[in-house]
Amino acid sequence: LSVAASARPQAGDATTPSSPFCTRRDGNLTPAVLLVGAQKCGTSSLFVDMHRHIRGITGGSHLPEGSFGSYKEIHFFDRTHAFQQGAQWYGSHFPPCSSRLVAMDATPSYMRLPDVARRVHSFYTAPARAALRLLAILRDPVERVRSWFDHFGRAVVIRDPLERLRTWVDQLGQHGASGGLQRWVAGALATQRACA
Numbered sequence: 001l002s003v004a005a006s007a008r009p010q011a012g013d014a015t016t017p018s019s020p021f022c023t024r025r026d027g028n029l030t031p032a033v034l035l036v037g038a039q040k041c042g043t044s045s046l047f048v049d050m051h052r053h054i055r056g057i058t059g060g061s062h063l064p065e066g067s068f069g070s071y072k073e074i075h076f077f078d079r080t081h082a083f084q085q086g087a088q089w090y091g092s093h094f095p096p097c098s099s100r101l102v103a104m105d106a107t108p109s110y111m112r113l114p115d116v117a118r119r120v121h122s123f124y125t126a127p128a129r130a131a132l133r134l135l136a137i138l139r140d141p142v143e144r145v146r147s148w149f150d151h152f153g154r155a156v157v158i159r160d161p162l163e164r165l166r167t168w169v170d171q172l173g174q175h176g177a178s179g180g181l182q183r184w185v186a187g188a189l190a191t192q193r194a195c196a
Helices: 043-053 086-091 114-123 126-131 139-154 161-174 179-195
Strands: 035-036 103-104 133-136
Touching: 035 179, 043 103
Parallel strands: 035 103, 035 133
Antiparallel strands: none
16 A cells, blocks of 8 residues: 555645645654554554555654654654754654655654643644644553553563552553542452452
């Protein structure tokens, strides 16, 4: 597969500064696709599948001179220090403008943080906003929590399941999890202790 001509920005060829996704100062792409979701919802899988099977989709790189297309999360719109760096910094994470490429930023946390929508709106021009594509991935909340717990369990070696769950609840708080989820997990812990 390849990026269809109709899916490309209509405001001009991406090799010219008139394209809404070509930064004017350095001539690098900025994303025409934002892949948002939540952790453990499948953003990595979709990113990899799109990158492998759709010719012309490219990701970014943390190093401006690095290998493009290998890194999915730039964290531009969700981190104030990155957003304040501006378009040139964001564009430096992507390859030079080309009518054959469409850049994609797949940062899951863009969906959950309130400042992101305002920043996206202020960053992109009206023609770019009209052509920008947002892909949002959702997942059954219980399956997502289970997957997150399994992921966390692989990263931390704690044999006792209750201690691992307690540690995980602490991690949830550090990662900004909602109080409702933390209360749910704390209630499950209390029930488990009562039944033990």
